[in-house]
Amino acid sequence: MVPSQTQAPSDILGRVGAAPTQAVRIVLLNDNRLFATALNARVEQDPRFEIVGSASDGAEAARLVDEVRPDAVLIDAGVPGNDPLVATRLIMRGAATPRVVIMAGPDDELDAVEAHDAGASAFLQKPRSAGDLLETL
Numbered sequence: 001m002v003p004s005q006t007q008a009p010s011d012i013l014g015r016v017g018a019a020p021t022q023a024v025r026i027v028l029l030n031d032n033r034l035f036a037t038a039l040n041a042r043v044e045q046d047p048r049f050e051i052v053g054s055a056s057d058g059a060e061a062a063r064l065v066d067e068v069r070p071d072a073v074l075i076d077a078g079v080p081g082n083d084p085l086v087a088t089r090l091i092m093r094g095a096a097t098p099r100v101v102i103m104a105g106p107d108d109e110l111d112a113v114e115a116h117d118a119g120a121s122a123f124l125q126k127p128r129s130a131g132d133l134l135e136t137l
Contacts, residue, residue: 023050024137027060027068027098029087030054030076039130046134056086062094069096072137076126079102084110085118092119101137103127 004083030036036054043049052068055061056079064074073091077084088100099121104110112123127133 023048024072025050025052025068025070027051027053027055027061027064027070027073028076029056029058029073029079029082029084031056031079031082032076035076037128039133042130042134049134049137057082058084058090061087062090065091065096065098066094070098072099072101072121074133075100075102075108075120077102077108078126085114088115088118088120089115 003127026043028036028039028051039049043051052070053064055064060074061073075084075087084102084104088102091098091100100119101122101124102110102115102120103124103126106128110123115123124133124136
């Protein structure tokens with residue numbers, strides 16, 4: 001008799017099973033200072049995550065990702081003048097290939113299929129709080 005094998009569920013960042021031994025390094029592409037400040041404050045209290053940089057547009061995010069090589073990039077789809085799909089493609093063309101998570105609000109004209117086709121690992125509705133976002137990750 002062959003023992004049954006079950007696969008542990010993975011999180012958005014692709015980790016399976018137990019908690020990681022190192023913090024997940026995150027770059028933010030976001031123009032909302034209040035959200036970024038709240039996320040930074042929440043991250044400081046959670047050893048699972050570390051914000052390693054912040055960008056205000058896709059080109060800046062792509063340069064930063066190549067420089068700091070994060071595990072994940074969180075892209076706010078609502079940043080004015082920034083197309084999250086273009087930003088995702090720019091990031092994925094670089095030397096580093098982090099997981100890209102696009103966060104969209106109800107007014108953002110974007111869907112999960114488009115995000116995935118651009119190279120995003122996940123597409124989320126904007127969480128109500130920074131804590132909710134970290135719990136989702």
